[in-house]
Amino acid sequence: MKVKSIDTHEQSPVQMEGVEGAQMRMLVGPEDGATNFHMRHFEVTPGGHTPHHSHDYEHEIVVLAGEGVANSEQGERSFKAGDIIFVPANEKHQFRNTGADPLKFICLIPAPQDCSK
């Protein structure tokens, strides 16, 4: 069993086109032996944002701190600490920090599945 504070995981800038002021921590990933899904932590500075994109896998998100706006296919959706967000696979999305404080959220994605076993 791994028990570890979020803050003690190494944090790195997200180097991706369309990203502004975002940093990531891998909380539960391949190195922990997680084979089905991976847990990451994101911190976005005020005015910063994630890319406006889509992909063939979903996001399951827990907003821990701050507030923002999600650019979704159903229009702009406000969110804040204490909300969860589910982005289905292939839906275009972007998260922007519209508050004065850092926006912090957990974002989970599926790990690649090996169905040959």
Place this chain on the structure above:
Amino acid sequence: MKVKSIDTHEQSPVQMEGVEGAQMRMLVGPEDGATNFHMRHFEVTPGGHTPHHSHDYEHEIVVLAGEGVANSEQGERSFKAGDIIFVPANEKHQFRNTGADPLKFICLIPAPQDCSK
């Protein structure tokens, strides 16, 4: 995209042998179209606990509020808000609320996979 406060999800008592004072909310599950992994919220009263058991799937946990002790195969592990916990498949585990306030955590599990597709 679903954006919804944790608190507005219906909460039900966990009816399972070995559970004391635990309630659950399904935050992202089959009804949301989540096919790879499911997000649940648990609230455990002071003195309450989850079952001491093991199963063939992992847990990925985010502790949102309170504090407790995990009965793990490596002994007792203290945890508190701001920690993440990874319980590998088949490892015996139990979470007890040892604090004075409600213990609240997010716990994710894999959804059944259909590898025939």
